[in-house]
Amino acid sequence: xxxxxxxxxxxxxxxxxxxxxxxxxxxxxxxxxxxxxxxxxxxxxxxxxxxxxxxxxxxxxxxxxxxxxxxxxxxxxxxxxxxxxxxxxxxxxxxxxxxxxxxxxxxxxxxxxxxxxxxxxxxxxxxxxxxxxxxxxxxxxxxxxxxxxxxxxxxxxxxxxxxxxxxxxxxxxxxxxxxxxxxxxxxxxxxxxxxxxxxxxxxxxxxxxxxxxxxxxxxxxxxxxxxxxxxxxxxxxxxxxxxxxxxxxxxxxxxxxxxxxxxxxxxxxxxxxxxxxxxxxxxxxxxxxxxxxxxxxxxxxxxxxxxxxxxxxxxxxxxxxxxxxxxxxxxxxxxxxxxxxxxxxxxxxxxxxxxxxxxxxxxxxxxxxxxxxxxxxxxxxxxxxxxxxxxxxxxxxxxxxxxxxxxxxxxxxxxxxxxxxxxxxxxxxxxxxxxxxxxxxxxxxxxxxxxxxxxxxxxxxxxxxxxxxxxxxxxxxxxxxxxxxxxxxxxxxxxxxxxxxxxxxxxxxxxxxxxxxxxxxxx
Amino acid sequence: xxxxxxxxxxxxxxxxxxxxxxxxxxxxxxxxxxxxxxxxxxxxxxxxxxxxxxxxxxxxxxxxxxxxxxxxxxxxxxxxxxxxxxxxxxxxxxxxxxxxxxxxxxxxxxxxxxxxxxxxxxxxxxxxxxxxxxxxxxxxxxxxxxxxxxxxxxxxxxxxxxxxxxxxxxxxxxxxxxxxxxxxxxxxxxxxxxxxxxxxxxxxxxxxxxxxxxxxxxxxxxxxxxxxxxxxxxxxxxxxxxxxxxxxxxxxxxxxxxxxxxxxxxxxxxxxxxxxx
Numbered sequence: 001x002x003x004x005x006x007x008x009x010x011x012x013x014x015x016x017x018x019x020x021x022x023x024x025x026x027x028x029x030x031x032x033x034x035x036x037x038x039x040x041x042x043x044x045x046x047x048x049x050x051x052x053x054x055x056x057x058x059x060x061x062x063x064x065x066x067x068x069x070x071x072x073x074x075x076x077x078x079x080x081x082x083x084x085x086x087x088x089x090x091x092x093x094x095x096x097x098x099x100x101x102x103x104x105x106x107x108x109x110x111x112x113x114x115x116x117x118x119x120x121x122x123x124x125x126x127x128x129x130x131x132x133x134x135x136x137x138x139x140x141x142x143x144x145x146x147x148x149x150x151x152x153x154x155x156x157x158x159x160x161x162x163x164x165x166x167x168x169x170x171x172x173x174x175x176x177x178x179x180x181x182x183x184x185x186x187x188x189x190x191x192x193x194x195x196x197x198x199x200x201x202x203x204x205x206x207x208x209x210x211x212x213x214x215x216x217x218x219x220x221x222x223x224x225x226x227x228x229x230x231x232x233x234x235x236x237x238x239x240x241x242x243x244x245x246x247x248x249x250x251x252x253x254x255x256x257x258x259x260x261x262x263x264x265x266x267x268x269x270x271x272x273x274x275x276x277x278x279x280x281x282x283x284x285x286x287x288x289x290x291x292x293x294x295x296x297x298x299x300x301x302x303x304x305x306x307x308x309x310x311x312x313x314x315x316x317x318x319x320x321x322x323x324x325x326x327x328x329x330x331x332x333x334x335x336x337x338x339x340x341x342x343x344x345x346x347x348x349x350x351x352x353x354x355x356x357x358x359x360x361x362x363x364x365x366x367x368x369x370x371x372x373x374x375x376x377x378x379x380x381x382x383x384x385x386x387x388x389x390x391x392x393x394x395x396x397x398x399x400x401x402x403x404x405x406x407x408x409x410x411x412x413x414x415x416x417x418x419x420x421x422x423x424x425x426x427x428x429x430x431x432x433x434x435x436x437x438x439x440x441x442x443x444x445x446x447x448x449x450x451x452x453x454x455x456x457x458x459x460x461x462x463x464x465x466x467x468x469x470x471x472x473x474x475x476x477x478x479x480x481x482x483x484x485x486x487x488x489x490x491x492x493x494x495x496x497x498x499x500x501x502x503x504x505x506x507x508x509x510x511x512x513x514x515x516x517x518x519x520x521x522x523x
Numbered sequence: 524x525x526x527x528x529x530x531x532x533x534x535x536x537x538x539x540x541x542x543x544x545x546x547x548x549x550x551x552x553x554x555x556x557x558x559x560x561x562x563x564x565x566x567x568x569x570x571x572x573x574x575x576x577x578x579x580x581x582x583x584x585x586x587x588x589x590x591x592x593x594x595x596x597x598x599x600x601x602x603x604x605x606x607x608x609x610x611x612x613x614x615x616x617x618x619x620x621x622x623x624x625x626x627x628x629x630x631x632x633x634x635x636x637x638x639x640x641x642x643x644x645x646x647x648x649x650x651x652x653x654x655x656x657x658x659x660x661x662x663x664x665x666x667x668x669x670x671x672x673x674x675x676x677x678x679x680x681x682x683x684x685x686x687x688x689x690x691x692x693x694x695x696x697x698x699x700x701x702x703x704x705x706x707x708x709x710x711x712x713x714x715x716x717x718x719x720x721x722x723x724x725x726x727x728x729x730x731x732x733x734x735x736x737x738x739x740x741x742x743x744x745x746x747x748x749x750x751x752x753x754x755x756x757x758x759x760x761x762x763x764x765x766x767x768x769x770x771x772x773x774x775x776x777x778x779x780x781x782x783x784x785x786x787x788x789x790x791x792x793x794x795x796x797x798x799x800x
């Protein structure tokens with residue numbers, strides 16, 4: 001080999017190295033996640049995780065400020081500050097003294113991803129679309145007070161006015177949610193309406209949808225018409241991978257920058273891996289076992305209390321969650337600002353007390369309880385097995401049924417619950433009123449325990465119009481005390497939302513309404 | 524020339540494997556101190572040790588105890604599927620061959636219809652349609668085996684009924700039922716035995732497959748297929764023992780059944796017999 005050949009080879013190698021480093025910098029940011037959305041139409045998205053896929057595409061008028069959260073070394077972790085609402089597409093907002101009129105001033109010069117102007121009329125059309133959808137968009141637009149909206153109008157090009165029939169402070173909170181993100185209604189109508197929007201986007205957020213294969217992959221690219229801070233990554237690929245083993249292998253092999261939805265047991269196996277970081281954020285989500293409060297013998301409070309004392313909370317934390325969770329007992333999880341330790345402390349596992357309560361109840365044994373779980377969730381199956389073994393000791397014979405996703409969704413909203421369910425709960429808006437409106441009200445289909453307490457509902461009605469936080473807190477405490485005594489559900493653990501990050505990820509953010517504030521994630 | 528002892532000696536390995544499994548699963552649960560359903564949260568995911576030779580699972584249950592308990596169920600299912608498929612399948616085959624015409628056409632088209640579906644899919648459809656659980660899963664597997672037995676029995680019956688000695692029996696006044704009992708069944712027994720051995724293994728493997736997709740035994744019943752499903756998420760995180768031991772159980776049982784079927788088939792065809800000039 002001549003010196004000249006050496007030089008040529010070295011030059012070629014240098015060029016190749018430069019080209020490879022350029023390719024790496026331009027490579028899309030990859031997110032692998034276990035759960036695919038059923039739809040990406042913001043007005044019809046209902047699942048809290050599905051909200052996350054909508055969030056990068058549709059910017060809401062308002063948003064929550066961010067706060068710093070402890071994270072792994074070298075990673076800046078932020079999360080929403082649910083106590084502080086700020087403008088997003090809106091420059092400002094005001095609420096009238098009587099609480100009936102919300103006036104929102106838009107930032108000037110806003111555009112949808114399509115290039116269409118995002119002005120007052122377009123914003124009003126988007127909110128009206130959500131209101132009239134009949135889906136979760138309607139629920140959010142009215143903050144659970146169905147029929148409370150008088151009108152949504154645009155008196156001029158830069159203003160949207162929402163007029164209510166009676167005051168509902170939570171409408172302002174709801175305006176931060178992806179479900180009420182701005183939809184380019186003109187583009188939707190031109191393309192055939194809601195069926196088209198279920199798999200396409202007509203958005204206003206920091207990203208546009210480059211391609212979407214339901215259940216397989218979504219590719220996001222930065223929206224050139226986005227007026228906010230530039231997203232940290234220009235291109236993001238989200239892969240939907242339902243098999244936890246495949247998620248784990250991909251994470252281990254460096255196949256993803258962020259991995260979501262990995263079982264805690266798999267997470268535990270990654271702890272200490274040099275090329276990976278685990279970020280874990282306390283979340284206002286919790287797994288619960290709801291009991292059929294209207295079905296005998298579970299209409300007997302002693303039986304429900306007995307089950308709550310016969311639940312091995314610590315064993316669940318240890319053998320299922322490997323520490324990625326917290327125990328509590330009550331209607332509010334520890335991540336709620338209104339949570340109080342003295343009212344929400346973990347319930348002790350006390351088998352003798354449980355047996356005594358069953359004896360006091362006077363209910364003959366064995367008691368049969370049908371417990372439904374959603375198929376494809378090994379952790380829920382494991383917890384159901386643990387409950388089956390534990391409750392057998394107090395004479396409760398648990399029959400576990402695995403339901404398909406659709407059958408389980410039906411079981412959740414069926415008016416008369418025939419059995420117990422294991423499912424996640426967690427409001428998009430971390431406000432007790434938002435939670436209790438669907439979780440506590442006797443008539444709510446999402447009251448998965450059919451829990452009816454006239455006293456608790458009266459207290460909730462009393463709290464809703466109050467502006468004084470201290471007075472509201474007093475009422476939340478009274479409701480918590482009633483709930484704890486009635487034991488309508490069994491909170492199995494409070495979740496810690498976890499993600500696995502590759503070593504080059506420097507920024508990550510968590511939102512209660514879905515973890516995908518993608519513009520805040522990056523290398 | 525190979526002696527009869529030598530010839531039948533080739534059946535010893537599969538039969539010994541069966542005997543071992545049967546003994547283990549029948550006597551084992553009585554002899555082994557751990558219970559298949561007792562949870563020990565102080566010993567979750569413990570690797571194999573003297574106390575737990577096959578380790579423990581995610582709920583601290585002894586895998587050996589579940590292996591023994593689950594094996595009994597899996598082997599029982601193999602027998603039930605074999606008998607449940609053999610008896611009605613053979614009966615339908617005899618009726619089709621003996622009566623011919625519309626009955627023959629009906630039975631064969633029904634068999635074709637059932638055989639048109641991949642067996643595991645048919646079993647899944649039945650299990651889902653009838654509400655899940657072990658009984659419906661077994662019923663689905665049995666249904667999928669019917670064409671195997673019906674077609675084979677029909678073919679055997681037609682072959683035997685065409686033999687000269689059947690003509691002789693008829694001439695002597697033997698009734699059709701007597702001909703079936705005295706001639707068709709004994710002469711077809713060896714062929715059906717081979718098929719039954721194969722179906723035994725198929726039944727275990729298919730039920731394990733159904734258990735793997737969540738359509739088998741209910742929680743918390745120990746069954747090898749369900750145990751593999753439970754253990755799969757742990758295979759990549761180092762707790763290999765939860766899935767591997769029940770997998771070995773299925774491998775042994777199905778291999779023994781298939782080996783027995785192959786060797787019986789070979790014996791009945793006369794493989795290994797010296798051909799005289």
